[in-house]
Amino acid sequence: MKFVIKNIMKDKVFVIAGIVMIITMFIVPPSEIYLTYMNYKVLIIMFTIMIAVTGLYETHLFDYIATRLVIQFKTIKWISLVLVLSTFFLAMFLTNDAVLLTLIPFTLFIMKHTKQEKFALMTIILQTIAANLGSALTPMGDPQNIYLFAFYEIPFKTFLSITAPITLMGFILITSTALIKIPNELVTLNLQAPEVNWKRVGLYSLFLLNALFVVLRIVPEWYTIYVTLILGLVYGRHLFKRIDYGLLLTFVAFFIITGNLGQMKSVFDLFNRFLDTPHTVYFTALGTSQIISNVPAAVLLSTFTKPIYYPALLMGVNVGALGSIIGSLASLITFKYVIREFPESIKKYMIDYTFLSLVFIVIMSSVIYFIL
Numbered sequence: 001m002k003f004v005i006k007n008i009m010k011d012k013v014f015v016i017a018g019i020v021m022i023i024t025m026f027i028v029p030p031s032e033i034y035l036t037y038m039n040y041k042v043l044i045i046m047f048t049i050m051i052a053v054t055g056l057y058e059t060h061l062f063d064y065i066a067t068r069l070v071i072q073f074k075t076i077k078w079i080s081l082v083l084v085l086s087t088f089f090l091a092m093f094l095t096n097d098a099v100l101l102t103l104i105p106f107t108l109f110i111m112k113h114t115k116q117e118k119f120a121l122m123t124i125i126l127q128t129i130a131a132n133l134g135s136a137l138t139p140m141g142d143p144q145n146i147y148l149f150a151f152y153e154i155p156f157k158t159f160l161s162i163t164a165p166i167t168l169m170g171f172i173l174i175t176s177t178a179l180i181k182i183p184n185e186l187v188t189l190n191l192q193a194p195e196v197n198w199k200r201v202g203l204y205s206l207f208l209l210n211a212l213f214v215v216l217r218i219v220p221e222w223y224t225i226y227v228t229l230i231l232g233l234v235y236g237r238h239l240f241k242r243i244d245y246g247l248l249l250t251f252v253a254f255f256i257i258t259g260n261l262g263q264m265k266s267v268f269d270l271f272n273r274f275l276d277t278p279h280t281v282y283f284t285a286l287g288t289s290q291i292i293s294n295v296p297a298a299v300l301l302s303t304f305t306k307p308i309y310y311p312a313l314l315m316g317v318n319v320g321a322l323g324s325i326i327g328s329l330a331s332l333i334t335f336k337y338v339i340r341e342f343p344e345s346i347k348k349y350m351i352d353y354t355f356l357s358l359v360f361i362v363i364m365s366s367v368i369y370f371i372l
Contacts, residue, residue: 013329014246017253017296024260037259041150041214041221043248048211048228049140053098054242055204060194062090062102067193076116077184080123083107084178087127088134088171093208096135096142096321097330103127104337114187121338121345122181125353126174128334129360132321133170135330137163139215142330143247144298144317149215151302152310156216162311165371166318169364177356203235254299262303271304278312278372281305285316286365290324312372319364322357325350 056062069082083103091099104124111120135141139149139159149159207228214224232239261267275281281301288297294317305313321328325335331353338349 013293013296014250014253017250017257021253021256024257028260028263033263034256034259037255038252039147039150039255042147043251044221044225044228045140045146045150045211045214046143046248046251047243048207048214048224049095049146050243051228051232051236051239052204052207052211053094054239055207055236056094056201057098057102059197059200059204061196061201062094062099063106064193064196065090066103066106067191070110071189071191071193074186074189075184076114076119076187077179077182079110079114079187079189080119080126080182081175081178083110083123084126084130084174088130088174091131091134092138092141092167095140096131096328097333099135100128100131100330100333104334108337108341110189113191114189116185116187119182121342121349121352123178124334124337125349125356126178126181128331128353129322129357130170130174131330132328133167133174133318136170136318136321137167140211142321142328143251143295145314146215147251147295148298148302148310148314148317152307154310154314159314162314163318165367166315166364169367170360173360173363203231207231250295251299254296258300258303261300268304271301275301275305275309278309279369281309281312282316282365282368282372285313286320286323286361289317289320289327291326293326293329294318294320295329315368315372319361319368322361323354325353327357 066083066086069086070079073079073082083106087099087103090103104127107123107127108120111117111123132142136145137160139145139154139156145159145163148154154162210224210227210231213219214221275284285294285297285301288301292300297320298313298317301313301317302310321331325331335349338346342349
């Protein structure tokens with residue numbers, strides 16, 4: 001318990017959200033209505049996916065997939081592109097932060113192994129963007145998608161039809177950039193794929209399947225949490241120590257903050273008047289994500305966005321993952337590796353990442369403007 005509490009308190013986003021939550025609780029005192037603020041389905045889905053991904057990470061499955069793909073190529077251009085696209089496609093199913101935690105260290109190892117460190121920054125910039133845009137496609141790709149999918153009860157096929165243009169444009173832009181920016185230099189790879197515990201892969205895939213069932217509304221969320229807890233306690237008790245409880249509690253704080261703001265008539269009327277077209281919803285979501293990150297932006301704005309405009313909100317927070325380094329909390333994972341591995345290149349990373357992100361935002365927003 002001490003270990004869990006210590007890690008939660010290190011989460012600056014949770015600490016800030018907790019402070020804001022307490023302030024709103026003085027304005028709207030705690031009562032039974034607080035229970036209606038909670039979106040239990042979102043919390044259960046996220047908890048189950050965290051268990052699944054944490055378990056799969058331990059099996060070395062992601063490293064195995066990346067290694068098997070990379071060893072097929074002999075030039076740094078194609079190796080980099082494979083790493084970027086692996087990040088892009090894996091993020092659709094395994095959440096963007098989990099994929100970055102796995103593949104960024106692997107990418108750094110490959111760059112050092114092939115003595116191509118000079119291309120490491122551009123590769124991990126593209127991987128970060130790829131993780132955010134690949135995960136945009138599916139409800140389980142990232143927290144804001146899980147939340148909006150459940151909050152607005154969006155049909156699965158409808159969700160994909162809304163997010164597909166973002167992912168398709170992202171694929172084209174990322175692939176084109178990688179092919180242009182990374183040269184076609186020959187390298188020598190001497191890699192061996194790691195051993196994978198396939199029995200454990202099968203077991204932890206059951207957790208992922210369990211989460212998918214509730215996402216697709218095949219089973220109720222209470223069934224899912226029972227199955228997750230039983231399987232976890234029997235076969236993966238140690239995984240409970242590695243769950244990001246800070247993120248779950250941050251969502252609880254967001255729910256209370258936005259719920260309390262919704263009770264304040266002046267605030268509710270202000271947002272309601274402003275968020276009155278799909279374009280204002282999209283650009284508000286895009287801009288708010290740059291300041292407070294796209295997950296809290298999704299929770300905050302959903303309180304005041306009419307159901308008819310949810311496609312604009314969904315697009316806005318997903319494109320809003322780009323831009324500033326805090327547009328998506330997953331992007332901070334890459335930044336931590338840059339600080340540790342390339343302290344002399346922090347400024348260059350920030351400039352290149354921000355510039356490339358802004359170019360992508362302008363291109364994608366120009367297309368989305370006519371879609372909405």
